[in-house]
Amino acid sequence: MARIQRHCQQHPDRQAIGVCVITGESICAECSTRYEGVNYSKRGLEILKARRAAQHDGPGRGERVGRALALLLSPLLLLALFVFFRLGLTLLIDLSQGEVL
Amino acid sequence: MSEASPPWLPAGRGSALEPLDGALELMRTRLSTLLPIYVLAVVPLAAGGWLAIDAVTARDRAALVLVSAVLTLALPWRWAWLAVLQRRVQAELRGQPPLPVSHRLPAILIARLVAAFMLTWGIPLMVLPFWGIFFGGFAAPALLERDRRAMSELVQTLRWIGGAVGRLMRIALTLSIAGLVGLLAGVVLQVFLIQTILPSLLGIDTTGLLLTMQSTAWWMGFAFLFFLVFDFYWSIAAVTVFYDIQSRRLGSDLRWRLARLREAAP
Numbered sequence: 001m002a003r004i005q006r007h008c009q010q011h012p013d014r015q016a017i018g019v020c021v022i023t024g025e026s027i028c029a030e031c032s033t034r035y036e037g038v039n040y041s042k043r044g045l046e047i048l049k050a051r052r053a054a055q056h057d058g059p060g061r062g063e064r065v066g067r068a069l070a071l072l073l074s075p076l077l078l079l080a081l082f083v084f085f086r087l088g089l090t091l092l093i094d095l096s097q098g099e100v101l
Numbered sequence: 102m103s104e105a106s107p108p109w110l111p112a113g114r115g116s117a118l119e120p121l122d123g124a125l126e127l128m129r130t131r132l133s134t135l136l137p138i139y140v141l142a143v144v145p146l147a148a149g150g151w152l153a154i155d156a157v158t159a160r161d162r163a164a165l166v167l168v169s170a171v172l173t174l175a176l177p178w179r180w181a182w183l184a185v186l187q188r189r190v191q192a193e194l195r196g197q198p199p200l201p202v203s204h205r206l207p208a209i210l211i212a213r214l215v216a217a218f219m220l221t222w223g224i225p226l227m228v229l230p231f232w233g234i235f236f237g238g239f240a241a242p243a244l245l246e247r248d249r250r251a252m253s254e255l256v257q258t259l260r261w262i263g264g265a266v267g268r269l270m271r272i273a274l275t276l277s278i279a280g281l282v283g284l285l286a287g288v289v290l291q292v293f294l295i296q297t298i299l300p301s302l303l304g305i306d307t308t309g310l311l312l313t314m315q316s317t318a319w320w321m322g323f324a325f326l327f328f329l330v331f332d333f334y335w336s337i338a339a340v341t342v343f344y345d346i347q348s349r350r351l352g353s354d355l356r357w358r359l360a361r362l363r364e365a366a367p
Contacts, residue, residue, distance in 0.1 A: 066252040085169035
């Protein structure tokens with residue numbers, strides 16, 4: 001079976017050593033950047049950077065779930081504190097029943 | 102916090118109690134700055150405490166609903182102003198101010214609320230109050246330190262607490278013993294003062310005072326005052342302990358910062 005020789009998209013006179021996983025373009029050694037074990041072209045890296053920046057801009061799923069839980073639980077936690085104070089003060093009154101003053 | 106420690110002070114060493122000494126030093130040198138913020142923080146709580154003492158001594162069960170509501174609502178006010186106080190302490194230790202409190206206030210309040218729940222209802226399970234006291238104390242310093250997502254920062258804080266349990270247990274034990282000794286010393290001093298010093302040396306008739314000392318109101322007031330003093334100290338110490346724990350993770354040295362503070366102290 002004959003091998004298909006690919007050439008770099010930016011440098012047609014050079015043989016490609018790989019393919020960018022983002023853009024799919026053939027890249028030579030000079031155009032290739034290996035990042036986290038994967039080959040990227042310059043444009044592919046920029047796209048990757050933009051994608052990761054977009055993920056960090058807004059809250060992730062975990063953050064949104066956490067915020068929703070916090071909003072739902074806050075009134076309940078405040079109520080729990082109220083009940084704790086009520087019970088604690090009632091206990092103090094019960095303990096002081098036998099005192100003269 | 103990204104200042105590197107000098108090479109002659111390797112990170113990761115030092116007594117677990119050094120942050121507590123550092124906090125005492127901060128209290129001593131920055132009292133005029135920190136105390137007014139703390140007083141502002143506890144005014145509503147003190148009002149609630151006063152109402153509670155009144156209701157308990159009068160055995161007025163009907164008033165307990167109002168008193169409990171006042172105490173509960175006083176807590177968010179207190180937490181917000183304690184965050185301001187802790188931010189001041191952070192600024193002293195960092196050499197520059199951290200994030201503004203308003204930027205992180207909702208997250209700080211929610212973290213404090215969760216910690217308060219662990220501290221109160223977690224009493225039957227000894228483990229939860231331990232987590233509650235440190236998580237509550239570290240919430241503001243952790244959230245004001247870096248502009249990362251609040252949830253991530255809080256989860257990391259919980260991980261740091263989990264990773265430093267031994268060290269924090271020593272701190273908790275020291276504070277508990279110091280607290281008990283302080284409380285006992287306060288009781289003994291009062292009794293000695295009223296039964297011996299005042300009548301013998303100053304010729305003051307303390308019969309009425311002795312009778313008052315036997316009341317619930319007196320001892321509740323004393324306990325509340327002691328709590329306020331301890332709470333003020335712990336609000337400052339929580340920041341120094343937080344930085345101590347962080348330094349063990351990130352390699353910067355708290356002791357260098359504290360040494361710098363002592364050099365700059367009047």
